[in-house]
Amino acid sequence: MNAQSLILLVDIVDAGNLSKAARKLKMSRANISYHLNQFEQALGLQLLRRTTRRIEPTEVGLSLYRHGRVIRDELLAARESVDSLGRGLHGSVRLSLPTGFGHLVVSDWMIEFKRSYPDIALDVVFDNSIRDLLGEEIDISVRVMSEPPPQMVAHELCQVRYVLCASARYAQEHGMPERLEDLPGVPLITSTVEGRELRLAAYRDGERQEILLKPTLASENFQFLREAILSGLGIGLVPDYLVNEAVADGRAVLAFDAWRLSVFGSRMFLLRMPGRYQTLAARTLIDFLIQRVRAWARP
Numbered sequence: 001m002n003a004q005s006l007i008l009l010v011d012i013v014d015a016g017n018l019s020k021a022a023r024k025l026k027m028s029r030a031n032i033s034y035h036l037n038q039f040e041q042a043l044g045l046q047l048l049r050r051t052t053r054r055i056e057p058t059e060v061g062l063s064l065y066r067h068g069r070v071i072r073d074e075l076l077a078a079r080e081s082v083d084s085l086g087r088g089l090h091g092s093v094r095l096s097l098p099t100g101f102g103h104l105v106v107s108d109w110m111i112e113f114k115r116s117y118p119d120i121a122l123d124v125v126f127d128n129s130i131r132d133l134l135g136e137e138i139d140i141s142v143r144v145m146s147e148p149p150p151q152m153v154a155h156e157l158c159q160v161r162y163v164l165c166a167s168a169r170y171a172q173e174h175g176m177p178e179r180l181e182d183l184p185g186v187p188l189i190t191s192t193v194e195g196r197e198l199r200l201a202a203y204r205d206g207e208r209q210e211i212l213l214k215p216t217l218a219s220e221n222f223q224f225l226r227e228a229i230l231s232g233l234g235i236g237l238v239p240d241y242l243v244n245e246a247v248a249d250g251r252a253v254l255a256f257d258a259w260r261l262s263v264f265g266s267r268m269f270l271l272r273m274p275g276r277y278q279t280l281a282a283r284t285l286i287d288f289l290i291q292r293v294r295a296w297a298r299p
Contacts, residue, residue: 005039006068007075009047009057012036013065014276016054024137073277090119091281096141100191100222101268102126105241106142109292113285120281128191128220139282140272142289144239145265155270155290158297161240162261165247165254170232176255177235180209187216187234189225191264200237201262213237237263268293 008025012032015021022029040047047061057065097106103126110124125138148154164183166176177186180202190198190213198213216234219225222242229236229243230251236243246252270289272278278286 001043002039003071005035005042006064007072008032008035009039009061010065010068010072012048012055013057013061018055076277076279089117089281089284090121091279092121092123093279093282093285094123094125094137094139095285096125096127096138098128098142098144099126099220100225100239100242101142101144103223105296106289106292109289113288117281117284120285122285139276139278140270140286140289142268142270142293144268146267147265148269148271151274152271153274155286157268157270157290157293160266160268162237162263162266163240163243163254164235164237164256164261165229165243165252166235167230167232167246167252168250170234171253173232176253180211180256180259183211183213183235188213188237189217189228189234190215190237191222191225192218192220198263202256202259203262204259237261 011025012018012021015024018029018032018036022032025032036048045060046058047064048055048057095110102124110122114120114122142157144160164177166174177183180200183200198215200211200213202209202211215237217225217228219228222238225236225238226242226246228234229238230246235255243252247254270286270293272282272286
């Protein structure tokens with residue numbers, strides 16, 4: 001049995017279809033299909049079931065895929081060991097970060113990481129959407145959500161605390177809402193809610209309230225949201241790290257600080273695809289991020 005054919009099978013199954021596998025391997029789709037057909041004919045077995053959009057391994061194809069993945073990972077590890085002889089840690093990693101946390105918190109960490117590992121090529125994407133990491137060819141993703149996608153390997157990093165806040169000037173001129181039921185009537189500033197209603201759940205001493213809200217100003221740009229809040233345009237519903245400094249120096253005030261607010265999900269996860277070989281560069285960045293986030297979140 002040809003090991004290269006086995007590894008090709010792994011690449012095709014991981015990609016999900018022949019076209020994506022061809023792009024990843026920089027081969028033509030026809031060439032990929034030819035080599036797959038030759039492998040199946042040599043074995044006398046069907047390894048993949050083809051549909052219009054995806055391919056799925058047969059029972060024997062799945063068994064060979066598992067063996068092939070072990071062989072591929074061992075080959076990649078051996079190549080990495082040889083390449084690293086006499087050199088510092090190197091490689092490339094593509095990281096996807098949520099826009100607010102990424103820009104305001106992680107950016108400085110990534111500069112620190114790059115200084116420590118100058119030979120690692122970093123591609124940092126700032127994006128809030130939950131997409132297929134394989135399709136986007138993302139190695140590591142950090143996301144805030146209620147539960148991680150079941151098809152991904154997830155490491156919970158920390159809890160994210162949301163606050164209701166306003167500038168000190170807004171609070172002085174308009175006052176702050178005193179009841180949660182008053183929130184639908186105030187100008188609300190928060191992040192974009194794509195394709196769903198914005199429901200705020202609030203918890204205190206065993207009590208739970210849920211309120212449907214309609215933002216009057218929404219954006220995926222958290223730096224813009226912070227400026228809008230501090231400019232006195234309304235009441236913000238944002239993660240606390242966005243306004244902690246402004247609250248500390250008196251430029252902003254909090255409302256309902258005794259309540260625990262849940263919106264958009266309140267848990268931060270580091271996500272990666274199962275079965276994808278994690279290079280030493282990627283593993284180093286994962287360890288770095290876990291350490292930094294947990295130290296940052298520690299009271």
